[in-house]
Amino acid sequence: MENNHSHSISDKTYIFIWVSLLILTFLSVEASFVHFRAFAVGVALFIATAKAFIVAYYFMHLKFDSKIIGIMVLVTGIVFLTFIILTFFDYGFREPIV
Amino acid sequence: MNETITSHAVHRDDEASKIGMWLFLFTELLLFGGLFLVYTIYRHLNSAAFANAAGELSVLFGTINTIVLITSSLTIALSISAIKNNNAKRAKIMLWLTLIFALIFMINKYFEWSAKIHHGLFPGMEHFMSLPPGEGLFFLLYFFMTGLHAFHIIAGSIFIAVVIAQLNKSKITQDDYVLQENAGLYWHLVDVIWIYLFPLFYLIH
Numbered sequence: 001m002e003n004n005h006s007h008s009i010s011d012k013t014y015i016f017i018w019v020s021l022l023i024l025t026f027l028s029v030e031a032s033f034v035h036f037r038a039f040a041v042g043v044a045l046f047i048a049t050a051k052a053f054i055v056a057y058y059f060m061h062l063k064f065d066s067k068i069i070g071i072m073v074l075v076t077g078i079v080f081l082t083f084i085i086l087t088f089f090d091y092g093f094r095e096p097i098v
Numbered sequence: 099m100n101e102t103i104t105s106h107a108v109h110r111d112d113e114a115s116k117i118g119m120w121l122f123l124f125t126e127l128l129l130f131g132g133l134f135l136v137y138t139i140y141r142h143l144n145s146a147a148f149a150n151a152a153g154e155l156s157v158l159f160g161t162i163n164t165i166v167l168i169t170s171s172l173t174i175a176l177s178i179s180a181i182k183n184n185n186a187k188r189a190k191i192m193l194w195l196t197l198i199f200a201l202i203f204m205i206n207k208y209f210e211w212s213a214k215i216h217h218g219l220f221p222g223m224e225h226f227m228s229l230p231p232g233e234g235l236f237f238l239l240y241f242f243m244t245g246l247h248a249f250h251i252i253a254g255s256i257f258i259a260v261v262i263a264q265l266n267k268s269k270i271t272q273d274d275y276v277l278q279e280n281a282g283l284y285w286h287l288v289d290v291i292w293i294y295l296f297p298l299f300y301l302i303h
Contacts, residue, residue, distance in 0.1 A: 008182055009175075009179070010179075011176060011179055014172060014175050014176060014179065015172070017172075018171075018172040021168045021171075022168060025161065025164050025165065025168065025296075028296075028297055028301065029157060029301065032157075032301035032302075033303065044297035044298070044301055045294075045297070047297070048293050048294050048296075048297050052293050052294070055286050055289060056286070056290065058175075059171050059172075059175045059282075059286045060282075060283055060286045061279075065113075065116065066113055068117070069116065069117060069120055072117075072120060072121075072124070076124045076127060076128070079128075080127070080131045083131070083135060084134075084138065087135060087138075087139065088138075091139055091142055
């Protein structure tokens with residue numbers, strides 16, 4: 001691969017991405033004051049994941065980097081999600097401690 | 099390095115260098131991932147206590163620090179696009195701005211932690227010991243996870259300082275800036291971790 005990356009993101013796009021991250025931050029703060037009850041954590045994590053995706057895809061350049069890096073990121077994410085889900089198969093079905 | 103060898107004659111693999119950086123980032127992700135798992139389980143077991151304890155944290159401070167970190171991610175991204183356009187001066191200004199935002203983040207963190215410690219909420223303190231167990235767990239995880247994150251901010255700042263020094267010596271140029279890109283990757287990862295820490299600690303009501 002050549003050293004000069006042929007694809008790059010313009011400064012204007014970076015600023016647009018920054019603004020969208022700020023908007024998502026405010027949305028996440030506002031949403032936390034609305035009582036979604038059981039969904040509150042879900043909403044917070046959904047917005048956080050959207051932000052993390054934007055940072056990884058644009059700022060961390062996954063959009064233009066070689067596909068192999070993107071696949072590695074995906075595998076790491078799946079491994080982590082598997083750990084969380086498997087752990088909850090245990091804790092989620094335990095009798096509550098009184 | 100032998101200075102007489104011109105850059106195109108030296109064997110270099112920028113992509114491998116970046117993949118190496120990513121591999122390191124995965125170990126960082128799983129380090130924090132383990133802590134997030136601990137957090138998730140304890141919050142599941144003590145949801146009321148976690149919500150109570152989180153009320154002690156300032157949403158305003160957390161939001162300001164989130165904005166500061168997101169903005170620092172922008173400045174480091176702009177510094178990389180500056181060096182791509184052969185503008186080393188602008189690249190350095192953007193990196194200095196990133197360091198200033200890192201400093202603002204740490205100053206906020208200092209005031210935040212000071213207030214909590216003043217209230218005796220640091221693990222082992224008298225007030226901490228008298229808290230219900232679930233709330234104690236919340237503060238233990240709060241100090242450990244935000245502390246580990248702050249440690250990463252310091253490490254990232256040193257990395258950025260090294261990049262600025264290399265730019266000053268013209269060791270980073272338009273044709274060879276992978277070190278700067280790797281510093282950027284590290285800094286963005288620290289930002290991503292904060293993106294999750296913020297709602298999980300500050301936004302539970």
